[in-house]
Amino acid sequence: MRISMINCRYYGRLLLLFLLFFLYFYRFFSKKSIYISKKNSVFHEYIKNFSKISPDQEKSQLINVKTDVLSLDINLLGGNIECAELLNYKKSLNSSEFFTLLNNKKFFYKTNSGILVKKNSNHIGKNSKIFYFVSSVINKLKENQNKIKVCLTSREKNGISHKKVFILTRGSYAVEIKHYIFNRTNKTIDVVVFGELQQNPALIKSYNILQGLFNLQMFRGISYSTDANKYVKVSFNKLKDIVDVVVKTTQGWIAMQQQYFLTAWVPKFSSSYTIYLHKIFDYFISIGFLSDNKRIAPHSSYVTSSTIWIGPNLQKHISLLSKNTSCMMDYGWLWFISKPLFQLLSFFYNIFKNWGISIILITCFIKTMTYSLTKSQYLATIKIKTLQHKVEAIKEKFFNDTEKIHKEILLLYKNENINPLSGFMPTLIQMPIFLALYYVLISAIELRHAPFLWWIQDLSSYDPYFILPLLTGFSILGMQISNEVNQESLPDNKFLIFFSVLSSLFFLWFPAGLVLYYLVNNVVTIIQQHFIKKFFVNNIDKKYNT
Template sequence: MEVQRNFFIFAFLFVSFLVWQAWQNQSFLTSKKNESINSTFGSINEQRNIKKIFIKNDVISLVINMYGGDIEEADLLAYKNTLNSSEPFKLLETTSDFIYQAQSGLIGRDGPDSAIHNTRPLYNSNKKIYKLQKNQKELRVPITWINKNGVIYKKIFILKPNRYDVQIEYHIHNLSKNALKMNMFGQIKQTIHLPEKRNIYSRNFALQTFRGAAYSSNDNKYEKYKFDYISNNQNLHVTTENGWIAMLQQYFAVAWIPKNLGKNTIYTSSLDSGIAAIGYTTPTIDIPPHASGTIESKLWIGPEIQKEMQLVAKNLDLTVDYGWLWFLSQPLFKLLAILYNIIGNWGVSIILITFFMKGITYPLTKAQYNSIAKMRSLQPKIKEIKEKYTHDKKRISQEIINLYKKKKINPLGSFLPIFIQMPIFLSLYYMLIGSVELRHAPFLLWINDLSDQDPYYVLPIIMGLTMFFIQKTSSTNNVSDPFQKKIMNFIPVVFTVFFLWFPSGLVLYYIISNLVTIIQQKFFLSYKPKK
């Protein structure tokens, strides 16, 4: 089997896989509106715009609706909304066409957010704007509500410097004569269908990633749950002592991490107006008369930075979803990060990674070309076999196999490097579209985002030229069938078109890999094997 054929088999398998994956990631959802469960877990409170407070640290800015104390907006100050935008990336949002909120409250018999009250408590705050000051270790923002029986409910938001996790605490002071029973809930809800302004990758099959719900429990370290499951009322009901719930999208996540008070219940639900929700409820806590109780939870609102997420909750770093090749993508990213810390440029780091991978696979590549050279030297004898047994195809196959055995040639040896390189190539692809560190990472000149496609398609064209050169300098010209030869000549054009949409960092990797292949091909194809 010739080098260029193996090369194009690899490319074909890769692109076919991406097309299949993009199809898998699409949501084929109906526009059917489902009934709201209740006011706590349901649609937006009509009074949400009446009273709000603003909380900010170095990296996040939050807008809190005082009706219920839900987080309705969250800006990530260290990340741009788009490449050339001056506005921060808005993760949580509440508008007329899109809802993405992190809710929390107290439900149960005496919970102020219980559905029996048919409304949310209106909290009070001493200030409207809270900002973490320099050299301040933490920012505590208390909001308070007192019910008709004199029970004081205090909800506290705690932010720390340069941290994306927010501590949420409920302090309940029972000044009544009766014991109180309640549960805490945390919920993330989001409109299933993205508006145009947020659906920036809808036309690019190569940049499609998972968007939907996810959770972790005692039985599952990390499990994704598609929006179409929720939309079709195939809802979760999982009981676990540990775990978390999350909403995921490319590069960013929102996750509730409840404090373990026993067995929490994880659920999903389909709300009205095409909104999906995932949440948890804690076990019931009892607060005796004239006593106090506290319930805590953490909320992650930010980029999927693995080293920070794994400190917040066990398995939360798995939301950086590298797919089924995570065991290759994770060490590959760590190596890439080490090179970046030394060099300071992700593009140059990708180039060095390419040389590193080519170095690792060099023994296999050498064996591949040796096998090809030996098989080429046998072509005259194979031709004789075919002429001798023209009408007996079974005998031809058997004689050729015997010839390979006699010469100690494995015809499948030329395929092995292809199957080794494909997982490496795919793992790099997963890493580029899944690692937030590479979002808006510049290389040089016009390449300002290695995770996005080349805006001028220069790199894909260069890649196509290298593919064409590999084909022309290999033995494709020996193909006798004119139709087959035309197909082989047309393949670089086809894959150049496909690569127009791929992340420029991946195309860069492929170009460097092709250049190394050209050098190796020139060297090895001039090698004369020992007879």
Template sequence: MILKRFFYFFFFILFFFIIITYFNRNFFNGLQKINFYENKNYFFKNENLLNNINNSKIFIKTDLFNIVINLLNGNIEKLSLCNYKEKLNSEKILTILNNKKDNIYQAKTEIIQNYKNNIIKKKNIFFFTEKKFFELEKNNFFLFVPMYNISNDGVIFTKTFIFKKNSYDIEIQYKINNFTNKKINFNFYNKLIKNINGSNNKYFFLNNLFSKEYNNLSYSSDNKKFVNLKLNDIHDNNISTSSGWISILQQYFFSSWIPKINEINDIYIKKNYDNYIEIGYIFKNFLINPYSFGVFSSKLFVGPKIYDKIYFLAPNLNLIIDYGFFSFISKPLFKLLNFFYFYTNNWGFSIISITLFIKILLYPITKSQYISMCKIKLLQPKINYIKKKFNNDKQKMSKKLMYLYKKNKINPLGGCLPILIQMPIFLSLYNMLNNSIELRHSPFIFWIKDLSEKDPFYFLPFLMGFTMWYLQKESINNISDNFQKIIMNIIPFIFSFFFIWFPSGLVLYYFISNMITIFQQCWISYFFKKNIN
């Protein structure tokens, strides 16, 4: 009888083992170091993990990142970019994600478990790791940072950060093993949080006056490829979508959660009373059957706005490099700028090269404009005579002037055409240079140490204003109205004042453009006078 009972008990254990093995044959893939099936109390027997209970933070170093992770919920507490300095000539590397009270900027994941009757409960999970410091070795292309938790109800959480060499996107993978005999249901929240006050700086007013605001929120959904919102204009909102991404943008850097395709249920935006904004997406009803497991993964990008780094990450993500209305001009100009940089190895000389290229391209229009100005200058006595004679009859005066212009083959509107063509190019260059991280902390020559910042001695804006005044001098001489002359004389000084806060790279473009125009006008004037004589 005893032997019979032992025989039944043995087969019952064997049968149970076969069933568990059958349903969970891939249950422990990727966890070679820790066999949870053999010993669920591994965490409490492993000395390294036990020591980390009191060390609630771990540290990660890769070729691009320095990261601090809080083991409570396993979220990044601080992220710095190794290849970028906080300020010019500073030894301190740039920190993007932070947990300071005055400058909160976080990328978080939350797990919420669904129960019956639509009751939900946030899962605060304390993870354990084998060590406190992880580093991507020089000869390795990947770094895996696994963190583990076993709950009292028989659920094992494994959260793994996967870093790739020379890549700013981080894959974050959750593997949830369900040892219970019940189905469990989770909602996953990936979100970005930022306080609005932290986006302000001492140049906040000027940044908003002369350029777009440097801290924006954006997202992509099924219905809209790209939505860009200023932090101060945020209102609570919910968007149902099955695809897309969410981002917080700065001038040269951004962070973005990128889910897998067809995983999003909702994108939400909210602003709380503490002046914090939050944008996130929810993946609902992630169901895990008894004695089974489920894997949920997404990507977090934190890094610079470099087109080649982000184009293939997600559809429409490249639109965060916002070149404005004239993007169809800005994009080829940026490629041209990179082409010249390949040969000059200096962004300042590249700007000079692209300016020279544009001026040569527009030379036929410039020539036509200046020849018209020269002809008008020669005809000025006749023009003044007609204006004086028909002063009381404006309609007849206009007819006589138009006849005079037509007879001498002068287009009176010819001077407007170059301005109309150059204005879109100028705005395109402004947006292109203002969004090009390549110019950040890039020196030119002498006192210009950063082409993305204003001229520290205001020398370039002064030169730009002077050359602008010189170019307008001949046009002013053709104006008879004294008030118009005063306005034309004041305009270069107004431009010089505004350009004080513009990036020195843009002021360099405008100054060189004026210098080339002066040379072209002298050249055209010389041959025009020679042909007349």
């Protein structure tokens, strides 16, 4: 009875570690998801003829479009973006290479878009890519320009021509794509506008096995939004279980997400359209949209547009793309805590311009807000200790009646206004905050490669010299030693040493920012314990010792 009440805070911390371990390995044993397909003749005709991965038989030609933040390689055969470099982000911390999001050579991750001319009401034309012409193969945003437009034009074939215009804006990762379809025939034609994202996720692997094992994995996969569901996500880990999905909607978007970055496509049709998810092979996945049939009268044209985001998951900008796009900042099931934590972190960063200092300040803020709980926890533990002689007397009096002992001890605590479980409350509050901040630190692009001080040059990655995890282990031990309750029994002290060592090992591959949070949290806790001991514990000792 005594051990369970006095040490509930330590078992709470052990529970926190257990919970993290459970979350780490949950993904390996989680249930499989099956996605049901709906019949759609237009979609299946499209899949049959167009959604294929095969080498181009014709000679391709790449052109480059560059702004201050994006560098795109567009293939004139099909007019699709085949490579995208993010000029404000490096491949790794000390790399000279830019981060590549889309690529059709090193790995398969590309976009497709265009028009499909229907031969009749039930059939789409054969799979033949359009070759476009352009005035310049190198297009760069000039210093006095805010926007750059690149126009790709096809030759007229059977009286039908297509123009695809890419519009890029300074400082923006959103690319507007406009389709102009000209019908110069004497007949009405039917066309379908499409856009899709294709990837082979099996080709992108993590090379740091230990870091991957000791870190919760962020969502990596496909997501989309429709009228019926504002956010649906399908993990690449369940690729083998995916079957075709076809959804009709009037508004929505499609996306491929990974840690820090994403590609999202927002169609802008005046009527309904189809969003589909299709597994081409066992390890190739495609998600896209198809417009409804568009009838173009003789000697007239049709114009439509869409916006594709190719870049970092910047919360403020992503949320402005379309309805429900804010959901793409996936903080998991603790999003309602993670979002305000990030806003508070951003507030401190705007003042001090250092994310490490922001983490220290948010930790102090949280500890200040939960000080009353820390105080009640510490005082309750001290009161339980001072009443120990009365507890022993109860045990001696009712030594042969265990149930009576428990009732009398609980009655004693009730009369003294002591809640034995109060020592567990701060841990219960800390657990969701800890996990929510974890998701913020490993998902917020703002913290990627963000330096703190000296050897810590990336708060989103682990401490390269493991100094912070080691200090965290000492802080846990020091925090328990500062609590005089734990200085009585050798077994408890052995447990505390074991817990400190286990914590140090556990934090080795955690993001340095999260370890910094936990270290500062422990240091502030030690300071608060000494303050409480100095101003409140003496009064308790006088009360119960008289």
